[in-house]
Amino acid sequence: MSKTLDSSPSILALYARAALPMIPGASLLPFVPGGGGEIPDGLDLELTGVIAKAEAVAAYAKVCGFTLRDTLPVTYPHMLAFPLHMAVMSDGSFPFGAVGLVHVENSIVQKRPIGIDEEMTVRVRPTKLQPHPKGKTFSLETEVLVAGEVVWESTSMMLRRGGSNGDAPKQEKSFESLPADAPASAEWKLPGDLGRRYAGVSGDRNPIHMHSLTAKPLGFPGAIAHGMWTKARALAQIESKLPDAFEVEVRFRKPILLPARVEFASSNEGEDILFAVRNAKKGTPHLDGRVQPLKATNSKTAPKSGRKKTT
Amino acid sequence: MLTAALEGLIDRYGLQGETLGEVAGGAVLKHSRDRDLTRESVLSTRLAAETPAYDVQQACGTGLETTILVANKIALGQIDSGIACGADTTSDAPIALNEDLRETLLEANRERSTVGKLKQLTKVRPGHIVPAIPRNEEPRTGLSMGEHCAIMATEWDIGRKEQDELAVKSHKNLAAAYDRGFFEDLMTPYIGLDRDQNLRPDSNLEKLAKLKPVFGGPEGTMTAANSTPLSDGASTVLLASEEWAKERGLPILAYISEAQTAAVDHVHKREGLLMAPAYAMPRMLDRAGLKLQDFDYYEIHEAFAAQVLCTLKAWEDKEFCAEKLGKSKPLGPIDRKKLNVNGGSLAAAHPFAATGGRIVASLAKQLNEDGKGRGVISICAAAGQGVVAILEAPGGAK
Numbered sequence A: 001m002s003k004t005l006d007s008s009p010s011i012l013a014l015y016a017r018a019a020l021p022m023i024p025g026a027s028l029l030p031f032v033p034g035g036g037g038e039i040p041d042g043l044d045l046e047l048t049g050v051i052a053k054a055e056a057v058a059a060y061a062k063v064c065g066f067t068l069r070d071t072l073p074v075t076y077p078h079m080l081a082f083p084l085h086m087a088v089m090s091d092g093s094f095p096f097g098a099v100g101l102v103h104v105e106n107s108i109v110q111k112r113p114i115g116i117d118e119e120m121t122v123r124v125r126p127t128k129l130q131p132h133p134k135g136k137t138f139s140l141e142t143e144v145l146v147a148g149e150v151v152w153e154s155t156s157m158m159l160r161r162g163g164s165n166g167d168a169p170k171q172e173k174s175f176e177s178l179p180a181d182a183p184a185s186a187e188w189k190l191p192g193d194l195g196r197r198y199a200g201v202s203g204d205r206n207p208i209h210m211h212s213l214t215a216k217p218l219g220f221p222g223a224i225a226h227g228m229w230t231k232a233r234a235l236a237q238i239e240s241k242l243p244d245a246f247e248v249e250v251r252f253r254k255p256i257l258l259p260a261r262v263e264f265a266s267s268n269e270g271e272d273i274l275f276a277v278r279n280a281k282k283g284t285p286h287l288d289g290r291v292q293p294l295k296a297t298n299s300k301t302a303p304k305s306g307r308k309k310t311t
Numbered sequence B: 001m002l003t004a005a006l007e008g009l010i011d012r013y014g015l016q017g018e019t020l021g022e023v024a025g026g027a028v029l030k031h032s033r034d035r036d037l038t039r040e041s042v043l044s045t046r047l048a049a050e051t052p053a054y055d056v057q058q059a060c061g062t063g064l065e066t067t068i069l070v071a072n073k074i075a076l077g078q079i080d081s082g083i084a085c086g087a088d089t090t091s092d093a094p095i096a097l098n099e100d101l102r103e104t105l106l107e108a109n110r111e112r113s114t115v116g117k118l119k120q121l122t123k124v125r126p127g128h129i130v131p132a133i134p135r136n137e138e139p140r141t142g143l144s145m146g147e148h149c150a151i152m153a154t155e156w157d158i159g160r161k162e163q164d165e166l167a168v169k170s171h172k173n174l175a176a177a178y179d180r181g182f183f184e185d186l187m188t189p190y191i192g193l194d195r196d197q198n199l200r201p202d203s204n205l206e207k208l209a210k211l212k213p214v215f216g217g218p219e220g221t222m223t224a225a226n227s228t229p230l231s232d233g234a235s236t237v238l239l240a241s242e243e244w245a246k247e248r249g250l251p252i253l254a255y256i257s258e259a260q261t262a263a264v265d266h267v268h269k270r271e272g273l274l275m276a277p278a279y280a281m282p283r284m285l286d287r288a289g290l291k292l293q294d295f296d297y298y299e300i301h302e303a304f305a306a307q308v309l310c311t312l313k314a315w316e317d318k319e320f321c322a323e324k325l326g327k328s329k330p331l332g333p334i335d336r337k338k339l340n341v342n343g344g345s346l347a348a349a350h351p352f353a354a355t356g357g358r359i360v361a362s363l364a365k366q367l368n369e370d371g372k373g374r375g376v377i378s379i380c381a382a383a384g385q386g387v388v389a390i391l392e393a394p395g396g397a398k
Helices: A011-022 A054-064 A077-089 A194-202 A212-218 A227-237 A296-300 B002-013 B037-043 B062-075 B099-110 B114-121 B145-155 B160-179 B205-209 B242-247 B276-288 B305-316 B318-323 B352-370
Strands: A002-005 A044-050 A102-110 A120-126 A130-132 A135-146 A149-161 A186-190 A246-252 A260-266 A273-279 A285-293 B022-026 B053-055 B081-089 B213-215 B232-240 B255-263 B297-300 B374-381 B385-392
Touching: A011 A077, A044 A077, A054 A194, A054 A227, A077 A120, A077 A135, A077 A149, A077 A194, A102 A227, A194 A227, A227 A246, A227 A260, A227 A273, A227 A285, B002 B037, B002 B081, B002 B232, B022 B037, B022 B062, B037 B053, B037 B081, B062 B081, B062 B232, B062 B255, B062 B352, B062 B374, B062 B385, B081 B352, B099 B114, B145 B213, B145 B305, B160 B205, B160 B305, B232 B242, B232 B352, B255 B276, B276 B305, B276 B374, B276 B385, B297 B305, B297 B352, B305 B318, B305 B374, B352 B374, B352 B385
Parallel strands: A002 A044, B022 B053, B022 B081, B297 B374
Antiparallel strands: A044 A120, A102 A149, A102 A246, A120 A135, A130 A135, A135 A149, A186 A260, A246 A285, A260 A273, A273 A285, B081 B232, B255 B385, B374 B385
């Protein structure tokens, strides 16, 4: 069973609800997430008639380093799905609060680029909990459809720390990382306000990204960069190498403490592109990623709005 | 926007991964951080990163001048393929720091001691917050292009009605070209737009007659409708040797056979700022052994309706042709039905450096549709310059 929304949920109100479980005892209230246990059925959400706003895409592209094109940056649909993610995780029947969850992995499949003016349906579904050595994981699965056809999919794996499942298998997908000694091709200087800038274009105002004063109470030494910003920035770095149809998986490693100097490295051989974001001084890994082109059968069924024109 | 336009061309002609001879491009309004704009843009596309690129800037002539540069290198055998392009985003014009503030900051930077730096910084004044906004103004005359053109319109006695007529025709021709799908394979949509936003298909003389003049004072003849609005746009043109095109099975739409650039002294000799194409044309025609009447299409950039009309009048004027161009006979009139047949800048608007590419691409397509024929392009530019060129259909002249 899924609920269909006719407008995007208000993120600020959802944050308020998402944060409520942090107040001792609040989880006992029926409209506040919490109580532990399993993720119930019936939390799937669907939002129809979604059209990206050009100004919002432009602002997002600027913060992430993408060229503003007639098609959406590959990570952009995540922005459209984010309010639904928050709505799922702040539902009263959700077993725990969204604040404090760790984004450990994200994979996106783009079957074809989405035109900036195409009308989309966004669907979000949480999976069941899985034991993990450091706690429990679940995934938010997102689909974007245009005219009934799935054109974009994403899986975000979240970790809820706590409970000992030391012998549980790791849930992360295994893909080969770029060797740690692969030479860097770029260095990015990330300003201290990067989290606030990205929050402005994404709506993701998780306190751990906003300021050291709001990050410290949540156990971080300072504000940290958004994982999805890091992924977007990395893909912007190689945007001229990306095929129309591809899958990109990333593992989020150590958080990037802002401000920071980080370096980007990628492989430039074969069909797949392996890439990594590391601390520029210490080499600490922040993100590992892999781009894999989809087989031609997928991209052929992709009529593009506008861009593909033959003479 | 330049990247998107390049990607459109790359998609259309299957240039993914190609190493081209070069990409020459430009923008008129450019921030200092946009150094190597064209090269950076190429690096964002799916062209091979080994494709060299450089920036060119010649005001409104930029787009056509890049075409000539690339075409000449191909003709000389230095390269076998290239892209000429241009882009301007007048809606996002760079705004510079207040000049006094800039000098103060540079002075402070030159100081070695902290005290010295602070001393310099005390010179910052509240008035310094007013930024330097780029203006459409001639540095040596202090007049805007429109004001210059108004002087030309008065000198050449160009009436309001004929300017409005040209504007209406421009809109009608562009609308008709869109309606018959002429731009289908020329236009790369960009963030929700797939046709020129400035186009007013229902433009008519009665409506235009009501507008107040914007240049030349209350008695002026130039209005917002018969002067071209500055806009955002990008254009690209793929140029190649015959062999290169044939190897890849690409269609040859047209050949570039001649080109000429000229300039006038608009400062001391008080020549019309936008009259340089009038001088460039006869030089090119003489070299090509052609008369002004030997063309099937005339693509004259409509910076202002008055500019087009002044230029045409000058070529018909015995005195001007004799004294200024050194011609015993005037170049003569052209068949107005052949002028800007698919619309001009008055309808499409004028994103400075992109206009030349727009005209070259549309004229080339038109000539290829006809199979035979010849077209001439004339573009006036700020600072008293003008660029003209001849395109011929693959089947030669009619």
